[in-house]
Amino acid sequence: MTAPYNPGLLEALQMRYARGAARMLIGGEWVEAQSGETFETINPSTGELIANVASAGEADVDRAVAAARAAFEGPWAKVKPDERTRLLLKLADLIEANADELALLETLDVGRPIQFSRMIDVQGAIGQLRYNAGWASKIMGETAEISAPGEWLSYVLREPVGVCAQIVPWNFPLVMAVGKLAPALAAGCTVVLKPAEQTPLSTLKLGELVLEAGIPEGVVNIVTGYGRTAGAALAAHPDVNKIAFTGSTVTGRAIIDAAKTNFKRVQLELGGKSPTYIFADADLSKAIPAAAMGIFFNAGQVCAAGSRLFVHESVADQVLEGVSTMARGLKVGQTLEADTMIGPLVSATQLDRVTGYIASGREEGAQVFVGGGTIGDKGYFVQPTVLLDTKPDMRVRKEEIFGPVLCAMRFSDAEDLDALAGRGNETEFGLSASIYTQNISTAHKLARRLKAGTIRINGSGGVDPSLPLGGYKASGWGRENGKAGIEAYTELKSVSVAL
Numbered sequence: 001m002t003a004p005y006n007p008g009l010l011e012a013l014q015m016r017y018a019r020g021a022a023r024m025l026i027g028g029e030w031v032e033a034q035s036g037e038t039f040e041t042i043n044p045s046t047g048e049l050i051a052n053v054a055s056a057g058e059a060d061v062d063r064a065v066a067a068a069r070a071a072f073e074g075p076w077a078k079v080k081p082d083e084r085t086r087l088l089l090k091l092a093d094l095i096e097a098n099a100d101e102l103a104l105l106e107t108l109d110v111g112r113p114i115q116f117s118r119m120i121d122v123q124g125a126i127g128q129l130r131y132n133a134g135w136a137s138k139i140m141g142e143t144a145e146i147s148a149p150g151e152w153l154s155y156v157l158r159e160p161v162g163v164c165a166q167i168v169p170w171n172f173p174l175v176m177a178v179g180k181l182a183p184a185l186a187a188g189c190t191v192v193l194k195p196a197e198q199t200p201l202s203t204l205k206l207g208e209l210v211l212e213a214g215i216p217e218g219v220v221n222i223v224t225g226y227g228r229t230a231g232a233a234l235a236a237h238p239d240v241n242k243i244a245f246t247g248s249t250v251t252g253r254a255i256i257d258a259a260k261t262n263f264k265r266v267q268l269e270l271g272g273k274s275p276t277y278i279f280a281d282a283d284l285s286k287a288i289p290a291a292a293m294g295i296f297f298n299a300g301q302v303c304a305a306g307s308r309l310f311v312h313e314s315v316a317d318q319v320l321e322g323v324s325t326m327a328r329g330l331k332v333g334q335t336l337e338a339d340t341m342i343g344p345l346v347s348a349t350q351l352d353r354v355t356g357y358i359a360s361g362r363e364e365g366a367q368v369f370v371g372g373g374t375i376g377d378k379g380y381f382v383q384p385t386v387l388l389d390t391k392p393d394m395r396v397r398k399e400e401i402f403g404p405v406l407c408a409m410r411f412s413d414a415e416d417l418d419a420l421a422g423r424g425n426e427t428e429f430g431l432s433a434s435i436y437t438q439n440i441s442t443a444h445k446l447a448r449r450l451k452a453g454t455i456r457i458n459g460s461g462g463v464d465p466s467l468p469l470g471g472y473k474a475s476g477w478g479r480e481n482g483k484a485g486i487e488a489y490t491e492l493k494s495v496s497v498a499l
């Protein structure tokens with residue numbers, strides 16, 4: 001069997017980070033923070049330091065926004081759509097050529113098992129670029145016949161929205177950075193990208209590849225730093241035209257407040273508490289592993305995680321047994337081992353948060369059916385966990401835990417689809433939902449009744465650069481991906497000519 005990673009590469013990275021703090025990318029230059037401050041990024045599998053990284057403050061954010069502004073008003077505005085396509089495709093090829101390093105960085109920094117870093121992060125980033133590259137030359141305005149007296153030519157232009165701040169969370173740093181960057185660049189915008197302070201390394205490598213691809217300086221700027229400093233400065237910045245954010249609902253609210261200063265456009269992909277339904281007639285050989293991986297994959301650190309399971313009483317024992325067997329059997333462990341399925345949580349803070357939720361569930365009367373504890377004394381590992389006997393008003397049932405913790409509930413034939421949808425819709429969130437049944441009417445009727453941005457029926461895929469992604473209610477504003485995703489990086493301008 002070939003090694004799941006290249007040990008020589010790991011050593012080279014360790015030597016590089018030992019030489020000094022990683023710098024950030026502003027106006028095509030690799031720079032330290034003006035304050036000279038740095039922060040540490042930690043390997044969550046071991047709790048050990050990986051690297052020190054420049055910690056951006058307001059002055060650095062100002063410089064980055066100025067660089068993005070200069071590029072937007074200057075050279076980037078002259079780059080034709082087909083050239084933007086070429087540059088994005090070139091960046092995709094470079095990511096492919098650097099897949100080993102990017103996957104390794106993601107695994108070290110996020111704590112994602114190496115097999116998934118390749119499959120999800122690297123492949124996902126390449127897919128985003130190749131999809132969005134094609135859009136650069138397909139952004140179309142419209143013409144309109146207006147009703148004013150006389151003869152008119154009226155048309156609607158779609159122009160790039162301008163300088164975009166893009167703030168990314170720590171669960172899927174590379175694919176989310178690229179998923180934000182690609183449509184922005186395709187539409188002709190420039191960006192200041194801020195990775196999460198827990199996971200800056202793959203984004204900095206992406207910056208190197210952006211320069212190597214020949215994307216002009218200042219078009220992509222990367223500021224590394226804390227949310228409360230660098231992130232807040234971006235959200236409030238008067239010269240940023242749009243902010244795109246993925247992260248917690250609490251931070252989403254703070255961003256809305258900060259964005260009010262100059263009415264910058266706001267796009268938010270926030271939390272979820274997504275339901276999975278398994279009906280009596282479901283193909284359980286598919287539904288059981290999907291329900292388990294829907295919450296245990298990435299240690300539950302997925303905004304669209306299926307954290308609430310509604311299962312028909314006639315198959316409930318079988319489903320719970322199957323999900324629990326997976327919970328006990330999935331290999332939780334060191335992320336550089338080829339067969340590890342579940343890694344640690346990203347940080348000590350998240351470990352405290354998730355174990356705190358499990359404790360609160362116990363206190364409020366939930367039964368821990370499987371799991372419920374932490375694993376080992378090094379790194380931030382928590383057992384895949386299933387809770388029974390939860391009530392809608394318990395914190396574990398209504399709040400986003402962001403850990404491998406499933407609340408499982410039964411339903412009976414006494415509940416019609418309206419009642420079932422009501423249970424699914426009972427939280428403040430509306431990001432996604434999954435439905436397992438062989439009855440196509442049941443599946444489509446329930447899909448219509450659920451207030452969720454993404455619905456999956458009898459399968460766990462359904463996230464693709466071509467499909468709008470985002471949420472109802474407190475799960476966000478707007479959609480990323482697809483045509484809606486590219487249009488979200490444009491402004492409309494109506495022009496009327498009296499002929």
Ligand code: ADP
Nearest residue numbers: 168169195196226227228231232247248251254
């Ligand atoms: P978590 O609480 O799990 O760290 P967040 O939603 O707060 O999740 O973090 C997601 C991203 O938002 C990170 O890049 C973080 O640095 C950034 N962030 C956090 N707080 C703010 C803020 N007040 N303004 C802007 N960005 C922020």
